[in-house]
Amino acid sequence: MFAFIISRILQALPVMLTVALISFAMFAYVGDPVAIMLGQDFTEAQRQALVKDLGLDQPFWVQFATFLGNAVQGEFGLSYRLSRPVADLIAERAPATLELALTAAILALLIGVPLGVYTGLYRNSWLSRFFLTFSLVGVSLPTFLIGILLILVFAVWLGVLPSFGRGDTVKLGWWSTGFLTWTGIKALVLPSITLGLFQLTLIMRLVRAEMLEVLRADYIKFARARGLPNRAVHFGHALKNTLVPVITIVGLQLGAIIAFAIVTETVFQWPGMGLLFIQSVNQADIPVMAAYLLLISALFVTINLIVDLLYYAVDPRLRIGRGQGAH
Amino acid sequence: MSGQNPLLEVRHLRVEFPTRRGTLVALDDVSFTISAGEVLGVVGESGAGKSMTGAAIIGLLEPPGRIAGGEIRLDGKRIDNLRYEDMRRIRGKDIGAIFQDPLTTLNPLYTVGRQLAETMTTHLPITPADARKRAIGWLDLVGIPAAAQRIDSYPHEFSGGMRQRVVIALALCAEPRLIVADEPTTALDVSIQAQIIALLKSLAREKGTAMMLVTHDMGVIAETADRVAVMYAGRVAEIGPVRNVVKQASHPYTVGLMGSIPPLDRRVERLAQIDGAMPRLSAIPQGCAYNPRCPKAFARCSQDRPDLLPAGATQAACWLYAEGEGAHHG
Amino acid sequence: MAATLRRFFDSDLWWSFTRSPITMLSAVVALICILGALFAPWLAPHNPFDLASLNLLDAFKPPSWTEEGERAYLLGTDDQGRDVLSAIMYGARVSLLVGLSATLFATTLGVTLGLLAGYLGGKLDALLMRICDVQLTFPSILVALLIDGVVRAALPRDVHDKIALFVVIFAIGISEWPKFARTVRGSTMVERNKEYVQAARVIGVSPPRIMLSHVLPNVMGPVLVIATLNLGLAILSEATLSFLGVGVPATQPSLGTLIRIGNDFLFSGEWWITIFPGIALIAMVLSVNLLGDWLRDALNPKLR
Numbered sequence: 001m002f003a004f005i006i007s008r009i010l011q012a013l014p015v016m017l018t019v020a021l022i023s024f025a026m027f028a029y030v031g032d033p034v035a036i037m038l039g040q041d042f043t044e045a046q047r048q049a050l051v052k053d054l055g056l057d058q059p060f061w062v063q064f065a066t067f068l069g070n071a072v073q074g075e076f077g078l079s080y081r082l083s084r085p086v087a088d089l090i091a092e093r094a095p096a097t098l099e100l101a102l103t104a105a106i107l108a109l110l111i112g113v114p115l116g117v118y119t120g121l122y123r124n125s126w127l128s129r130f131f132l133t134f135s136l137v138g139v140s141l142p143t144f145l146i147g148i149l150l151i152l153v154f155a156v157w158l159g160v161l162p163s164f165g166r167g168d169t170v171k172l173g174w175w176s177t178g179f180l181t182w183t184g185i186k187a188l189v190l191p192s193i194t195l196g197l198f199q200l201t202l203i204m205r206l207v208r209a210e211m212l213e214v215l216r217a218d219y220i221k222f223a224r225a226r227g228l229p230n231r232a233v234h235f236g237h238a239l240k241n242t243l244v245p246v247i248t249i250v251g252l253q254l255g256a257i258i259a260f261a262i263v264t265e266t267v268f269q270w271p272g273m274g275l276l277f278i279q280s281v282n283q284a285d286i287p288v289m290a291a292y293l294l295l296i297s298a299l300f301v302t303i304n305l306i307v308d309l310l311y312y313a314v315d316p317r318l319r320i321g322r323g324q325g326a327h
Numbered sequence: 328m329s330g331q332n333p334l335l336e337v338r339h340l341r342v343e344f345p346t347r348r349g350t351l352v353a354l355d356d357v358s359f360t361i362s363a364g365e366v367l368g369v370v371g372e373s374g375a376g377k378s379m380t381g382a383a384i385i386g387l388l389e390p391p392g393r394i395a396g397g398e399i400r401l402d403g404k405r406i407d408n409l410r411y412e413d414m415r416r417i418r419g420k421d422i423g424a425i426f427q428d429p430l431t432t433l434n435p436l437y438t439v440g441r442q443l444a445e446t447m448t449t450h451l452p453i454t455p456a457d458a459r460k461r462a463i464g465w466l467d468l469v470g471i472p473a474a475a476q477r478i479d480s481y482p483h484e485f486s487g488g489m490r491q492r493v494v495i496a497l498a499l500c501a502e503p504r505l506i507v508a509d510e511p512t513t514a515l516d517v518s519i520q521a522q523i524i525a526l527l528k529s530l531a532r533e534k535g536t537a538m539m540l541v542t543h544d545m546g547v548i549a550e551t552a553d554r555v556a557v558m559y560a561g562r563v564a565e566i567g568p569v570r571n572v573v574k575q576a577s578h579p580y581t582v583g584l585m586g587s588i589p590p591l592d593r594r595v596e597r598l599a600q601i602d603g604a605m606p607r608l609s610a611i612p613q614g615c616a617y618n619p620r621c622p623k624a625f626a627r628c629s630q631d632r633p634d635l636l637p638a639g640a641t642q643a644a645c646w647l648y649a650e651g652e653g654a655h656h657g
Numbered sequence: 658m659a660a661t662l663r664r665f666f667d668s669d670l671w672w673s674f675t676r677s678p679i680t681m682l683s684a685v686v687a688l689i690c691i692l693g694a695l696f697a698p699w700l701a702p703h704n705p706f707d708l709a710s711l712n713l714l715d716a717f718k719p720p721s722w723t724e725e726g727e728r729a730y731l732l733g734t735d736d737q738g739r740d741v742l743s744a745i746m747y748g749a750r751v752s753l754l755v756g757l758s759a760t761l762f763a764t765t766l767g768v769t770l771g772l773l774a775g776y777l778g779g780k781l782d783a784l785l786m787r788i789c790d791v792q793l794t795f796p797s798i799l800v801a802l803l804i805d806g807v808v809r810a811a812l813p814r815d816v817h818d819k820i821a822l823f824v825v826i827f828a829i830g831i832s833e834w835p836k837f838a839r840t841v842r843g844s845t846m847v848e849r850n851k852e853y854v855q856a857a858r859v860i861g862v863s864p865p866r867i868m869l870s871h872v873l874p875n876v877m878g879p880v881l882v883i884a885t886l887n888l889g890l891a892i893l894s895e896a897t898l899s900f901l902g903v904g905v906p907a908t909q910p911s912l913g914t915l916i917r918i919g920n921d922f923l924f925s926g927e928w929w930i931t932i933f934p935g936i937a938l939i940a941m942v943l944s945v946n947l948l949g950d951w952l953r954d955a956l957n958p959k960l961r
Contacts, residue, residue, distance in 0.1 A: 015791050026807055136950065140943035142893045142913075144900045145935045148920055152928055163924075218431035225385055225426070226446045226497060227419025230411075236445075240436050252794070259796035266901055267920075278901050281802060284810035293803065300794050316481040317435060347672060 004318075008308050012301045019297040023290035024067045028056075076291035081283045086291045090273060095175045096166055097272030100264065101257045103188055104196035108257070109250065112200040116207025117242075121234055123212065131204070138201030143260050147194040147267035154190060162187045164269040195264040199253050206249045210242040217241070243314050251307035255300045332403050333360035334537050335384070335505055339397035340407075342376075342383055342561075344608075346391075351608040353379050353392060354561045358635065363504065366531060366538045368552030368569065370545060370584070372605050376561040377541045381507045383407070384539070385424050386414040401505070420450040423498035423536075425508040425527075429490035429515070433482035439466070439493045440478035443500055450501040465496040470526060488519035492526065499530060506531065506538045512547065524551055545588050549573055557581045560606055560616035567641025577638035578645045580617045615646065623647060673955045680951040683944035690941045694749035701743035702729070711738045717922075720929050733929040735915075736922065741929060744915055745937045751911035752941070755826055756892035762830030763891075764884050767837025768876075772868045774838065775845025786842070789835035797832035798894055804828035805903050821906040829894045833887055840883060844876040878956050885949035889942045896938055912938040 034050055051057055055066055070076065076086035115135075119128040155163035167183030169176040178184030214220065215238055223233045262274035269275070273292060280288035312318050342354035354376045361367045369377045382388050384399055386406070399407040406417060418424070426432045434442060443462035447453060453461070459478070466474035469492040471485075482490055491511065498506055511527065512520040528551050531538050540552060548555050549569060556566040557578065565578040576582045586599030603620040606612060612619055618628035627646050638648040674680055693700060704710060715738035721731050732741040774782040792800065805828045809817055817824070848854055849872065857867050898904030899913030900920075907914060912934045919931025 015794070018791065026810075136946060137939075137943060140889060140893075140946045141939060142896050142900075142942075144897060145916065145938065148916065148923065148931060148935065152923060152932070156924060156926075156928075218426060218428060219434040221387060222424070222426055222432040222494075222497075223434065224387055224415075225418055225424035226449070227415050227417070227501075228445065228449055229415065232445065232449070237434050237437075241434070255794065256796040259799040262802070263798075263897055263901065278802075278903070281806035281809065281901075281903055284806070286810055289803070289806055289810075296799070297795075304794065315436065316438075317483050347669075 004312060005305075005309070008305055012305065016297060016301055020068055020071065020294060021064065023071075023293050024064050026286055026293075027067065027290045028060075028063060071291075071294055076294075077287045079280070079285055079288050081280065081285040081288070086287050089276060089288065090291060090295065091174060093271060093273045093276050095177060096270060097258070097261050097265070097274055099178060100188065100191055100195060100270060100272060101254075101261050103192040104199065104261075104264075105254055105257050107192055107196035108199035108203055108253070112203030113207055113246065115200075116204040116246075117211055117234075117239060119204065120208040120211025120215065120242075121238075123208075132208075135201040135204050138197055139205065141198070143194060143198050143263045144267050146197055147190070147264060150190045150194060151267070161190050163190065166271060191264050191268045191270055194267065195257060195260060198260065199257055203246075203250060203253060207242065207246050210245045210249075211238060214238050214241045240314070244311055247307055247310045247314070251303050254303050255296075258296060258299060334363045334365075334402060335361040335539070336400040336403075337380070337384070337397070338400075340380070340383060340394065340399065341396035342379055342388065342392055343395040344392045348609065352395075352561060352611070353608055354383065355611075356397070356634075357558075357561070357563055358397075359556050359563060359566055361505065361537050361539060363537055364531075364535045365554065366528070366540055366552045368548035368555040369539060369541045369558060370543060370548055370555060371558035371564075372543065374605060374608075375558040377543075377558050378509050379561075380558070381424070381509045381539060381541050385418055385422055385507055386411075387418075387424075416450075419446055419503065420501045421503050421505065423501070423503040423506045425491075425494055425498045425506060425511045427510040427513050429487055429494050432494055433490060433497075435482055438479050438481055439485070443478075443493075443497060446497055447500050461500070462496075465500050466493070468530070469493070469496045469499075470522075471496075487515055488523065491515060491519075491523050495523070495527060495530070499534065499536070502534065502536075504535075504537060506536055507541070508538060509541045510543070511540070512544070513542070520547070527551070545573070545585070557584065560611050561608065562616055563635065563644060564617065565638075565641055565643040565645075566635065571640035575639060577641050577648065578617075578643040579621045579623050579647075581643070583620075615644070670955050673951070677951055679947060683947035683951075686940055686944040687948060690749060690937070690944065691753065693746050694753045697743075697746035697750050701740075701746045702731070703740040703743040705739040705744045705747055713738050717927050719927075720933075732933045733927075735918065735930045736927075741933050744910065745912065745934050748910050748912045748915050748934060749937060749941065751822075751905055751909050752892050752895055752913070752938070755822065755829070755895040755905065755911065756888055758826045759829035759833070759891040759895070760884055760888045762826060763833035763887065764837055764880065766830065767834035768841050768873075768880060770834070771838035771841025771876075772845055772872060775842035776849055776864065776868050776872065778846075782842070785838065789838055792832075792835050797829075797890075798897055800832035801825075801828040801894055801898060802901070802903065804831060805898060809903065818906045818908070821904075822909065825895060825898060825904050828898075829891050832894070833891065836883055836887065837880060840879050841876050844879065845872050848872045848875050882949060882953045882956060885952055886946065889945040889949065892938070892942050892945070912941075 034047060034054070034056065055063055058066070074087045076090075078084065079086050079089055082089065115131055119131050122128050151163045154161040162183070165187060166178045167185075167187035168181040169178050169184055170180045178188055219241075220233060220238055223237045228237070258274075261270075261272060262278050264270065265272045265274035266278055273295075276288060277292045279285070280292070337360070338358050340354055340357040341352065344351040344353055357376070357380060359367065369380065371377050379388070379392070382392075383394055386409070388394070394407050397407075398405050401417065401421060406414060409417070433439070440459060440462050443465060444455060444458035447458040447461060448455060451458075463474045463478050466478060471477050471489060471492055477485075482493070485493065495511075498508075506527075508527065512523050515523060524547055527538070527540075530536070540548070542548060552569045554567060555569045555572045557564045557572065557580065559580050565572060565576065565581045567577075572581060573585060576585050580601070583599060583601040587601065601620055606616060606619075612629065614627070614629040614631055615621070615624070615633055618624040621628065625646070631646070633644045633646045633649070635642040635644050636648040638645065674684075698704070715730070715734050716736050718727050718730050718734040718738075719725050720733045721728050730740050730742070732745070734740055735744065770785055774785040805824055808824045808828075812820075845868075854867060854871055857871055858864075862871075895904055895911060896913030896916070899911050900917045902917060904913060905911050910918070915934035916931050916938070919927070919929075919934065922928075922930050
């Protein structure tokens with residue numbers, strides 16, 4: 001078990017390093033940070049001093065190592081646009097994004113997985129056909145359009161839910177949460193539906209496909225031939241076997257939720273990391289982009305690690321070294 | 328075999344597959360019986376309908392296939408028209424099934440012990456603890472060494488032959504009276520095939536279980552079966568005691584089939600072969616399905632379809648054995 | 658030609674097409690979208706880019722069937738007095754152009770690299786698949802955003818505006834190629850070991866020739882399915898990028914740009930400026946996705 005985790009972390013390292021290298025390359029070569037930081041008027045001496053100060057006269061690998069060292073300590077320099085430490089900016093914005101993503105993910109999972117199982121098991125019922133059609137509309141609707149439609153109906157026409165912002169938040173240490181106030185929860189409704197709907201339909205379709213695949217397997221036919229009740233065949237045997245691919249899908253989708261949060265946050269002016277990122281892209285604010293990229297990759301790598309651990313728990317074939325082995 | 332009711336009685340069974348280019352008749356007028364404790368071998372080329380017959384009996388035809396006619400009786404009671412739930416209670420409890428590939432028939436995510444125990448607790452009034460005890464007993468019985476330890480192993484921790492032993496234990500553990508074994512040795516190494524057949528045979532004899540043994544391996548049939556049914560293009564061509572079918576086949580197709588098996592006890596210059604191939608289900612010829620390939624075909628063969636007719640010690644679906652016909656052409 | 662046509666109409670593909678009303682409907686909708694976009698300069702009632710014809714007095718006219726609507730503007734006008742219907746038709750042109758080009762780019766790149774990886778194997782294969790793995794962990798929209806952001810930062814604004822369309826096509830294409838590469842690689846490895854390929858190799862047919870004339874035709878089915886489904890995705894990606902304000906330049910508004918512009922007027926009640934382009938976008942993507950779904954089922958009968 002421990003060895004398994006270590007090997008997975010070792011496998012994740014090159015990925016993280018590659019991403020760090022890309023971030024750093026952006027940082028170092030795209031645009032001219034010195035010119036941006038100095039503004040309009042500067043002397044050559046000032047320029048030289050800043051170059052030395054920033055370590056830009058060092059060889060590439062030394063600079064990269066410094067960058068890595070800083071990144072590990074959460075030090076990403078100053079935002080070109082806001083002239084504030086990037087780390088502070090991200091720390092301020094992270095809770096909003098994570099709470100939104102979490103709510104959307106739970107929504108997508110709690111509804112998407114059961115719907116996928118249902119439509120897989122009873123694929124010819126009219127309800128399944130309905131869900132399937134609905135899901136196809138769901139994957140064809142761009143996230144931002146869902147948001148706009150929801151705003152139009154619930155905020156503009158009905159006026160029952162807010163269309164932007166997080167509502168009131170409560171500070172828990174450095175973390176600001178919207179879960180604890182009524183306005184905070186109300187503000188979360190439309191954005192989380194917007195963000196979750198696409199993932200919901202995607203998860204449902206993928207779970208259904210996996211379910212159909214597994215239901216064709218010999219061991220399912222054999223389970224039926226042994227006279228096991230449908231409940232045991234469907235939920236004991238079939239569902240458990242779909243878990244491995246479903247975990248993969250869900251892991252990937254969690255990453256997608258974080259990425260699509262950029263869109264949702266733009267539509268709802270949600271003060272999270274995504275909004276920060278898109279503003280940075282628009283203004284070529286490289287330090288923020290680099291930091292966001294690294295942070296997101298770290299998040300993805302963590303999710304992948306958790307996914308791997310879940311595989312390990314579900315699939316005994318991965319647990320080698322147990323029992324006597326094959327005869 | 329006469330007098331008492333047979334355990335399994337299949338009469339005029341017809342299985343159809345509706346497709347876009349019309350309905351395919353996969354099984355047509357298939358009739359046979361199996362008595363308690365008897366082993367019926369079912370042979371034929373791939374696509375002759377052997378496995379389909381087995382699937383129809385356990386009530387697990389792949390959709391869109393469906394039973395379109397005839398009946399299947401177990402102990403005199405019809406089982407072909409039962410609701411899913413009623414048939415489900417019969418599967419595993421009264422009719423066990425063994426499939427071809429032991430590598431894919433076991434659920435990879437559960438231990439063999441769990442799979443055995445769940446089968447038994449589904450059909451028998453026993454506690455989980457009892458089920459576990461019996462599961463160890465069954466593993467032992469089918470020849471798994473150190474059964475008490477191996478019960479908590481997962482399928483992937485067993486070899487192919489061992490897994491098929493587990494499958495046999497699973498099919499037998501609720502003590503059914505009939506086993507439908509669909510090519511139980513085809514996927515195994517030749518050296519292991521004999522062991523598995525011997526195991527099946529001895530267990531069936533010991534428990535008094537009847538068996539329908541589907542295979543294309545005549546050697547297995549000759550060794551194991553009491554009677555044998557030869558299938559061709561979804562129909563029974565010949566049925567009778569194994570000795571007679573092998574040694575003195577009546578139906579020209581059976582004769583050809585036996586002629587194509589290399590004998591072990593003598594050298595032959597060349598093996599007989601049957602010209603042509605079995606027709607596809609969409610193009611079964613009129614009359615006797617075998618008539619275009621049959622060396623003894625005559626006019627009637629391409630017009631009327633023969634029923635099973637007494638032919639010596641066996642029954643053959645062949646006009647050669649009709650009253651008056653045999654004299655002219657036999 | 659006639660024989661080919663007859664074979665097509667006799668094929669299972671055509672049969673399943675005629676059996677599915679939804680598929681036929683989506684084919685019609687897709688065709689309308691494509692033709693409307695293609696012939697926009699001739700079909701559109703107004704030219705939204707002809708600044709001389711724009712009149713601010715015409716701004717914010719609601720759709721023609723409402724009380725204040727005008728017959729000349731079927732779907733109303735936007736803040737600058739542009740006819741919404743015409744803007745949609747021109748916008749769909751840009752959306753389709755970007756979607757098709759990006760898909761074509763991703764297909765070409767993915768199929769080529771997939772063929773190479775699958776046929777040659779070895780280190781190249783390992784490297785390419787590793788890149789695929791890493792890239793697939795990142796949602797494609799993020800990859801596209803990042804590429805667009807980097808290019809934006811690297812180039813002066815005026816230069817960037819000139820090539821923005823190509824940047825978007827490149828960004829979306831790059832973010833989608835691994836799907837193609839993986840599928841093609843898998844099929845190629847299967848095909849490579851088949852006898853006919855072995856035979857071709859033995860008689861000395863050159864590897865590029867084997868790949869193009871023997872392996873490629875056999876992997877085209879799945880590629881076609883992925884490409885169709887990917888077209889919908891690419892159109893969505895473009896719309897999303899444009900909605901975020903980083904996609905195509907404002908001088909060539911796509912459907913996504915129109916929706917973004919209209920979004921500002923949602924609260925003041927001028928819903929038609931954003932909703933109609935949205936409906937057009939949904940119709941286009943949904944019909945393409947339905948066609949892709951049908952194609953996948955039709956080419957893969959075991960799923961039925």
